[in-house]
Amino acid sequence: MDKALKDPGKSSIKLVKKSISTNNNFANLKKTSKECIKKEFILEGLDCANCAAKIEEEVSKIKGIDSANVNFVTKALTLEIGEINKTKELIAVTTEIIGNLEPDVRVVEKQSGKLLKKEILLKGLCCSNCASKIERESNNIEGVKSAIVDFAATKLIMEIDNSSEQTVIIDRVKEIVKRIEPDVNVVVLEGKKVNSKIEESEEENDKSELVKFALGAAIFGIATAFKFSNTVELILYLISYVIVGGEVVLRAIKNISRGQVFDENFLMSIATIGAFTIGEYPEGVAVMIFYQIGEMFQDMAVNRSRKSIAALMDIRPDFANLKIDDELKKVSPEEVSIGDIIVVKPGEKVPLDGKVLEGSSMIDTSALTGESVPREAETGDNILGGVINKNGLLTIEVEKEFGDSTIAKILDLVQNASSKKAPTEKFITKFARYYTPVVVFSAVALAVIPPLVIGGANFSQWLYRALAFLVVSCPCALVISIPLGFFGGIGGASKNGILVKGGNYLEALNNSEIIVFDKTGTLTKGVFKVTELKPRDNMPSDELLAYAAYAESYSNHPIAVSILNAYGKEIPGDAISNYEEISGHGIKVVVEGKEILAGNYKLMEKKDILYEQVETVGTVVHVAVDKEYAGYIVISDEIKEDSAKAIKTLKSIGVKKTVMLTGDNKTVGNKVARELGLDEVHAELLPDQKVENIELLDKQKSEKGKLVFVGDGINDAPVLARADIGIAMGGLGSDAAIEAADVVIMTDEPSKITTAIKIAKKTRTIVMQNIIFALSTKLILLVFIAMGLGTMWEAVFGDVGVTILAVFNSMRAMKAQNS
Template sequence: MSASSKVELILEGLDCANCASKIEAKVNEIGDVKSANLNFVTKTLTVEVKDNKKTKSTISAIKNIVNRYEPHVVVKEKIYHYNKKGNIAKNSFKREFIPMIIGAVIFIIAVILKFSFWLKISLFLASYLLIGGKILFKAIKNIQRGQIFDENFLMVIATIGAFAIGEYPEGVAVMLFYQIGEFMQNLAVNKSRKSITELMDIRPDYANLKTGEKIEKVLPDKVKIGDLIIVKPGEKIPLDGIIVEGESMVDTAALTGESIPRKVKKGNEVLSGFVNKNGVLTVKVSKEFGESTVSKILNLVQNASSKKAKTENFITKFARYYTPFVVFSALAIALIPPIFLNNAKFSDWIYRALVFLVVSCPCALVVSIPLGFFGGIGGASKNGILIKGGNYLEGLNDVDTVVFDKTGTLTKGVFKVVEIREKGSINKSELLEYAAYAESYSNHPIAKSILKKYDKEIIKEYIKNYNEISGCGIKATIRGKEILVGNDKLMEREKIRYEKINAFGTVVYIAVDKQYAGYIVISDEIKKDSERAIKGLKSLGINNIVMFTGDNKNVANKIAEKLGIDKVYSELLPQDKVEKIESLEREKKTKGKLVFVGDGINDAPVLARADIGVAMGALGSDAAIEASDVVIMTDEPSKLINAIKIARRTKKIVWQNIIFSLGIKGIVLLLGAIGYATMWEAVFADVGVALLAILNAMRVLRVGID
């Protein structure tokens, strides 16, 4: 069976959000399509095709669907152009607005000056065709394709209806103000698109490829692993790599949200998206552009719209039923009252029905809601927080339990030997040597700290019968002596008589030939930011804060007490963490979300099991980015507070738009039905409300800084 394939298509000229949702629904109905998601903000249609051999025919079918709904939209396969402006469509002023201006002038002349009846009608008709000719043409084309309930058809019916009942000035004026409103709405959408695009403007424009003594400016995807690139002051580092020459300060704000530049020199790793501030750097490329940090981040953020929030899904479903409901209500208003009510004029009730038609397009909701969520995700990424979808952004509003892993999350994860205490005839240097040899095969931070303290060559031939006992420690024969290095469980398991130590840190006990020989205390420093994180979460109303650790109970309790953590589970093996998460899920008294925050290195199962998995300090960590739902690119646990604030404000703005849009439309529909609202109010309830909702949605881009 052939493998599936993923294709990204750009829909140039796509400005109708309602049509975008219809296109997405129809593309998902294609037999060869596994899944399709249309991001209205970036105009990108991402399609997963079941069989890669059918990609070409599927793209052809997609083009037919797009042409059916939006004939002017051009479908192109996505090609990355490394520029700063993004793919923002520009309206052609001459083609679009000169006829409208001429039509508006004729309309004003017809209204102000006195002409004969037929000349006035002719002037109104001429101005109507100049102003709304394009919409009239679109409506006719859409009717031929079977697309009736769209804004073009509804606006044409409403304005022609106004002509039919003798409201000529109003018919032209409604079309004129509708067109002006649409123009303003498109400007606002494009402005917000541009704002979001610039917010995520971390894609490099070029790379300076060094070949011998020659330096050539090339596209980043033309550079291979092992190639040398030159990064001059003021330039973005285009690909991940290792500095082989030079030193400089780099601005990491685009990836981490940190404003303080970082010093780098020969041997340091640098990531794509960093900005070189002063020195000239020669970098040996370690990843191709498609696998680079900047590429992964952009893909994550741009594809975040595929995981829609419940609110977005609700609005999409609502829009499908809203327009037909209002249209059939308009038909009922036009026909039923004049038949059953005495002295009811058809012209009066038809006018009321026309008000319904003008208000029937759900554009305000269909445009502003996705803009709000995508803006929230974009704003979070600017702060060094990657949120993988609107569903996770929305989920952060309902957090009631936060579980932190200790090592590398609340603490620095940099262990140091702070005490060595020998017992019996073995001295301190011998004790450290035995511990170092026993830990030499381990990658655990504690083992690394012992090896660092020992700081001598390990001769592997001296180590025999090496055995790592899970959750306890290590048993090995070193220079003919049986060495035990581990925690108190190991001592008890091997029936060693030892002295239990109560120290602030991890205690490693050592036994030689079944005799207790002493202990080493290793301490891990708490991050300065951790206390602020716990206090900040509690100030947001999240009072159930838990810590997981493999450390002993004494150390765990001391750290928890210092930070103000509510509940601690200590001495956990990796598999125990998943069981504890499931236990906490069952104990929850509310339907709130459980968040697990870990360093992403060995926490993948727990990150996946939690309602929302947050990987922290994951700059350049592919494993963390894959396993989690939210990625914090720095080592600051307090950024979780920012993420929740961004989520809460995004939700607030989204619901403001829903209530405002539906409220105004509902009021105008009611007033229209009883004869108090004119088509002027109806135009405001359509395009005016959409414009205000879009402008309000753009406010979400300013969140998360405080």
């Protein structure tokens, strides 16, 4: 009865919950009813984005594989295999294809289960090729399940099988790093104290770099300000150049030796060395100095943005006060087990999910939900890790290990969101691969062809133009700023209590045309109360309620809970037998020898029981005892305060149609739809009918338009999976919602959907501004320089200056935007 009464879609809750528990990536399942399994692999040694695209394309063609996705950032290959009985053969074919395309890439299957995760800072890592080498060799260490180098964050993230071996493994990593990059410092990250030490060492390193740069600039100033012989002048310029730009040239040489030619170090080295060869010593040094100044500002901007993003995610608790007998022991949250008792003092973060055993306090949930108003927590309440205890002393029984807690999942979602690239990011990555080589060869042509074709043309003059042309060509402004823009948008959304699982979903929100809502728990509060008892004949009201409560005793559905709460007595389990749930109709059960039917009017009709037809805005539960109608119970739900505002604001930002799908009766559905101003309502739907309605609505959208479904997580998992974008009302800690949807609203407020779309639009605007600004500036400068109207000074601005401006612009995406 419980699922059928309010929403038949909820009848599959246990089945779906089991599915989600065995597959934590439910939201990424192919949106079809066809059964398939998911396999994940690490492509060790994959360091070419173009090769990744080729692997994805070729593997997707294998018959029996429904889809293949290669994430170049994490080196992960995800397969959805339709022909389950041929899994081994299909994996073998996949491995063979990858071997043919990329012989140096090793395919390693990701293992499920608990793994120790370690993060290692590679301080001073500035060579992407070296990063790939470190990653490849770290993956070969025995006991390491996976090792991924995040080059942007200069971190090595490792998953280790056995925690007892971590010391040996970390020592081995240090050996590898020292051999490949002797100047890189290896620091194992273990919380804020270590991070503060890292920041101190970074500041010291920055100071030494600044001193070195100042010395080189001073020597350049002396060489420029005073007159010296040509030999002395050349020596001074060379010394200045080596001090300021020697590191750049060395990096370029190292990268060339590894086959990585077309990067910024190579372009800048060729341009400045070329200036020396044609006698432009001052300009060669000056351009390198200006370039290094620009790099310093660029690093400052990127570091500032990283810190801003890190600050958004600074919700991880550092410790837990574990209660052992009458003593408190400060331990890492990972060391606490289910059932342990922890104590949270005023001002401390709650480290793990649990239930309050003693005490009451106001808690600050802003880190999880974006809501600034504190909430009250008291004995018996559930509480989440990551919230801050404001004033009272709380004793909590732990209900989840740290790895399974809400806060751990939120951290994992936001930190890994950048691995799901938006189409714009993919385009820029592809564009950069072809753009730089084309410009380099164009520069060669610019240096060689005019002197051969144009009479009286000076080779050194055209070489100078070609060198300046090279400097402009680097696409750093796009490669750095655009992913940063999307990541900033995701960070800004999380600040509002909106979890977006990837840049692809954030970009897709821009094209939201049709938004479909579930009713219960989404537009309404899902808090039901028994508002009317109507027994028939001489049956007492409390007896009618008792029969309904016994029938609902196995259910956790909101309607069932409301009946059980109204009954308020304990139900002995041995009194109930032959429990049967009739999908879309209700419950049949035997209670102390009597057959009880409790459900909607469809159940009464199916069992040929004459019932009283009721017109009411609440949900009606009809009850029959031994095939005799006993009466009905009315349960009412309330509309959320901001549901009407949500529908209105969605229309104002361009959403074409709003629809509600519900398993509730038409009277209730139509009333809610009228109150909220919805365009369409479809009521009394079974689970498969909801999916059918989504299919029909999907045909009404434009080619680029997206259909969004908003539900309360696990109960609507099939429809969430079928929609282009699934948004779950996650509440404070709905595991199922976090697993099943593409976007999770942590506050249960429908109006946050508007906020999410606004953030998506703002992010796209910023990204497009960067693309247009960077490309147009570079194009104009390339033309001017080719015509002899620009110098290397303008060229360096076209590279470094544009990058700095684009990065600073991207940082605007991190600012929270309220609806």
